[in-house]
Amino acid sequence: MKQVIVNPEKCVGCMQCMLACAVAHAKSESLFAAVQETPKPRPRVHVGAGLFNQGFPNRCRHCDPAPCQLACLTGAIFRDAATHTVFINPDRCINCASCAMACPYGVLRFHEDTAAPPGKTVAVKCDNCDARVARGKIPACVEVCKTGALIYDEMGHALDQKTRQVARTMSSDAAAQGLPDTVALYNTLKQATVKAGTAIRR
Amino acid sequence: MKHLIVGNGIAGINAAKAIREMDTTAAIVMVSDETFPPYSRPMISYVLEGSEPHEKLPLFAGNVYEDLNITPVLGNRVAQLDAKKKIVRLENGADIEFETLLIASGADARHIRVPGSELGNIFTMRTQKDVLDQLKAVSQGVENALVLGGGLVGFKAAHALLKRGIKVTMLITSPYPLAMQVDETAGKMILRELEDHGLTVKVGVSVTAFDGDATVENARLDSGETLDCDLVIVGKGVDPSLRFIEQNDIQTGYGILVDKYLCSSIPNIYAAGDAAETFDIARQTRWINAIWPEAAIQGRIAGFNMSGRKVSCPGSLGRNVMRIYGLDVMTMGLANPENTDNFEIIQAGGEKTGAYRRLVFHGDILAGAVLINQIEQGGMLRAMIENRVPVRIPRSCLMSLDFNYSQLL
Numbered sequence: 215m216k217q218v219i220v221n222p223e224k225c226v227g228c229m230q231c232m233l234a235c236a237v238a239h240a241k242s243e244s245l246f247a248a249v250q251e252t253p254k255p256r257p258r259v260h261v262g263a264g265l266f267n268q269g270f271p272n273r274c275r276h277c278d279p280a281p282c283q284l285a286c287l288t289g290a291i292f293r294d295a296a297t298h299t300v301f302i303n304p305d306r307c308i309n310c311a312s313c314a315m316a317c318p319y320g321v322l323r324f325h326e327d328t329a330a331p332p333g334k335t336v337a338v339k340c341d342n343c344d345a346r347v348a349r350g351k352i353p354a355c356v357e358v359c360k361t362g363a364l365i366y367d368e369m370g371h372a373l374d375q376k377t378r379q380v381a382r383t384m385s386s387d388a389a390a391q392g393l394p395d396t397v398a399l400y401n402t403l404k405q406a407t408v409k410a411g412t413a414i415r416r
Numbered sequence: 417m418k419h420l421i422v423g424n425g426i427a428g429i430n431a432a433k434a435i436r437e438m439d440t441t442a443a444i445v446m447v448s449d450e451t452f453p454p455y456s457r458p459m460i461s462y463v464l465e466g467s468e469p470h471e472k473l474p475l476f477a478g479n480v481y482e483d484l485n486i487t488p489v490l491g492n493r494v495a496q497l498d499a500k501k502k503i504v505r506l507e508n509g510a511d512i513e514f515e516t517l518l519i520a521s522g523a524d525a526r527h528i529r530v531p532g533s534e535l536g537n538i539f540t541m542r543t544q545k546d547v548l549d550q551l552k553a554v555s556q557g558v559e560n561a562l563v564l565g566g567g568l569v570g571f572k573a574a575h576a577l578l579k580r581g582i583k584v585t586m587l588i589t590s591p592y593p594l595a596m597q598v599d600e601t602a603g604k605m606i607l608r609e610l611e612d613h614g615l616t617v618k619v620g621v622s623v624t625a626f627d628g629d630a631t632v633e634n635a636r637l638d639s640g641e642t643l644d645c646d647l648v649i650v651g652k653g654v655d656p657s658l659r660f661i662e663q664n665d666i667q668t669g670y671g672i673l674v675d676k677y678l679c680s681s682i683p684n685i686y687a688a689g690d691a692a693e694t695f696d697i698a699r700q701t702r703w704i705n706a707i708w709p710e711a712a713i714q715g716r717i718a719g720f721n722m723s724g725r726k727v728s729c730p731g732s733l734g735r736n737v738m739r740i741y742g743l744d745v746m747t748m749g750l751a752n753p754e755n756t757d758n759f760e761i762i763q764a765g766g767e768k769t770g771a772y773r774r775l776v777f778h779g780d781i782l783a784g785a786v787l788i789n790q791i792e793q794g795g796m797l798r799a800m801i802e803n804r805v806p807v808r809i810p811r812s813c814l815m816s817l818d819f820n821y822s823q824l825l
Contacts (some may be wrong), residue, residue, distance in 0.1 A: 222822070254742040265809075270822060284430075284716070285709040287458045289475045306472070308462055311737040311791060315746055318799035319503075319821075320792050328690060 227269025427689030427715030434719025532626030570651025698749030
């Protein structure tokens, strides 16, 4: 079974996944119509900044066992046996935020949503784009990611790729670190900028 | 194998589920005094408030006892445990034998004992029945409610009654509500928010007597004052339900002392949830953390151990989250240590900014936190407390809304 896999070292922090996610969860599923919608469509993936301003696409890991599911007061959070996706039933959710307190990754948000009863604030997080996948599409965040920070793959295959990538860094040509040159350069520049900034402040 | 589970709360139910995951044929008997299907206890305040209907309380759509092949024995309390003979005697005299026992009997609300406390419309708030009784009283018309205690239950009851448009007076001994959970700055923010929505708070007074005919009509206070009230909710805390345990039979502190496998001093007798005294990770000492998520995970761990799969429980951590009108309040661990000598406390924000964050460090380990609004990172902080992750970056980084875990690596 394919799943979304994150390669954080490849993230440049462009936030296109956030936009694509919000659009994918809009009633219209179109950017131009989505901005007009009420409730305002919001992303389930959140790009944060690391110590050197490198991007990090933070999304639900669909943990097993899922701490949010164990902490849910109403049984609103459940796992779909077929896809292993952890879902939140918006009709059962009482917006108590117990899941936010349980989630070690900070992926829960609370707002109105097209999937929820109108006017009701509920807990919202990644649903692995189940609606898109059912239609034969891939998750929106992966579709839009340009750098390979988010991929949709079999876990076994992705791990093989990673092993190969790590092996390559061991060879004498250490430049082959698996990052596209442009991304590596971009990351180096960002680090240098932050370090220089720190030096100046000192 | 015959498992007996005392209590059908979330600890008991999760234990039964875990046992079933491991063993499809073992006999599971579950005893409870509550006959209502297993339900979400923390949700009862939402029912009192009116934001969720009573029908939504049950946790399972079908009959969970049938689905998990549990033999339920409901409407009965356990009267006595004979740990040596491995027998539990019920209040109706029936005996149940067991090979392994889980004590997930939970806790009972403390009642107030003053003249008149047996009058009608004086309630505790612990079970779905309590809330049904309260709602019945409310439907007959309640104007002035009195809430005793500013802890979690008192506060939830007051919040719910205010939302119903009832005038609420809260009597508390500490200078602000939730003093066990939050520090003064956060407590005052919460107090202010409640007062802005009509709550009257009286500090440092207690009730000496209630007057009324059949139902309560007023409360006399030790200050000499008399308050009109037609509904009283007592939120004076809970005590573990352990009356069926003979002293010296099983090692107990305030609750049943358990090891990291949640086993009591007697092999094959386990305890989980509000009745179990576990190791508190933030306090680094034995403690009962009588909260739903702890009961849920402890029940699951106990169930695995009962069915022979050794799973250890890293300890427990007190934590709470509540939404109070415009405030989202999250508190975890040792948020307000009494003696601050060995702690470093950083805090920012407050009433003026509308958001507040307080972090309590013990050495380079995060021991507690209070967040008011902007609570999304709460789970990360909770995980840091629970895993005792050393913080070797400037502590101010954790105060930032941009904080993410990779900064610690």
